[in-house]
Amino acid sequence: MKNPDVVVIGGGPAGSTVSTLIAQKGYKVRLFEREHFPRFHIGESLIPETYWVLERLGMLEKMKKSHFVHKHSVQFVNSAGKTSAPFYFWDNKPHECSQTWQVVRSEFDLMMLNNAREHGVDAQEGVRVREVLFDGDKAYGVKIQLEDGTLEEVHAQVVIDASGQSNLLANKLGLRTWDPVLNKGAIWTYWKGAYRDEGKNAGATMVLQTGNKKGWFWYIPLHDDRISVGVVGPFDYLFKGRESHEQTYEEEVEACPGVKERLANATRDTGYFATKDYSYRCKQAAGNGWVLVGDAFGFLDPLYSSGVLLALKSGQLAADAVVEGLQKGDVSEAQLGSWGPDFNKGVDRMRRLVCEYYEGFSFGQFIKTYPHLRNTMTDLLIGDLFTERVDEVWEPMETLYPEGKVPPAPWFSVNPELDPEMKANELMLPAGYKP
Incomplete structure (x- = not known):
């Protein structure tokens, strides 16, 4: 051939x-x-x-x-170490697709x-x-x-x-x-002997807010007793003014109660990895x-x-x-x-959810205020991004904004390199969108 x-x-x-x-x-x-x-x-x-x-x-x-490792849910932990109720995928969609993998x-x-x-x-x-x-x-x-x-x-x-x-x-x-908005970076490593939950929650992905609310940790249980733990934050905050990735990582762990507690009896299994400017x-x-x-x-x-x-x-x-x-x-x-x-439309839905989190969005507050939208929010979290049905969450979300806050700016309306008159397959938002 x-x-x-x-x-x-x-x-x-x-x-x-x-x-x-x-x-x-x-x-x-x-x-x-x-x-x-x-x-x-x-x-x-x-x-x-x-x-x-x-x-x-x-x-x-x-x-x-x-x-x-089987993954059934995702959980969020705030800066004080308080853990949300798990978002169980099966509760939202009782189908074998609701069990996935780490x-x-x-x-x-x-x-x-x-x-x-x-x-x-x-x-x-x-x-x-x-x-x-x-x-x-x-x-x-x-x-x-x-x-x-x-x-x-x-x-x-x-x-x-x-x-x-x-x-x-x-x-x-x-x-x-x-x-121009998601100017972030990440530093991560792998641990053995770190805490993992039991039963259905043993494979849950954890998203833990850092102590100063400037970033977050991922906490992903893998097989062979390994846990992937990484910190994500603004580029300037993570990579400027500190001597090393190790120093930055250890300082962030120390200041994050949820992560510090889970790593208390763990041993680091690898060196440190980093990536910058990735959005x-x-x-x-x-x-x-x-x-x-x-x-x-x-x-x-x-x-x-x-x-x-x-x-x-x-x-x-x-x-x-x-x-x-x-x-x-x-x-x-x-x-x-x-x-x-259509693909860009789905990516933009996830991008909006990402931007909302970085700007202080609380899943707990949203679900408490709009319990009937819990399943729709879970749809977004499981990646059901390519349907207009999930757009019903945005207006209710905006009612919880503090005075003066506006929705995250769409991709190309804040990116001077992009032309709103692009051909359909070049658009960062759906064809016909007007900034």
């Missing part, structure tokens, strides 16, 4: 998803991954809406047989890539894509470098960039725009002969654990658009990017 129908750059969850779904329709797909799996990656917590994509991929039975990404990503191979994808590791080849504004293939240094050209009708935050095509075409999106989802999926298109925020869902969902939507285009002989920007507006 020298020249396939489709080339995919990157073997993470987005790349394995889009390649599998296209191969399932009988098209020839070659995938190039520069690293060798298994490889470390952050982003361990899945949310329930990943179920439906995993089902299409043929991954569900593999997940059920895995040793990944995954070790090195293992999960390898499972996904091998699953792609089982569906006919020619997935090669240790192969670096040096550039995407263009004829005018149309992509027609890639130049790859093998491990021995050999350079080759591989031609295809469609090139899909799933290169993650390397943003191969976005960098080449100048498409990436940074979120961005690209100006468009596709062009003539090319598509962006997963982190190559954008990354929102680790709050609510939406990263893997958005990778899988973008891969699914892009795959369907590519298959339809190949069937029609149409690999134009309009066809390949036809999924962009």
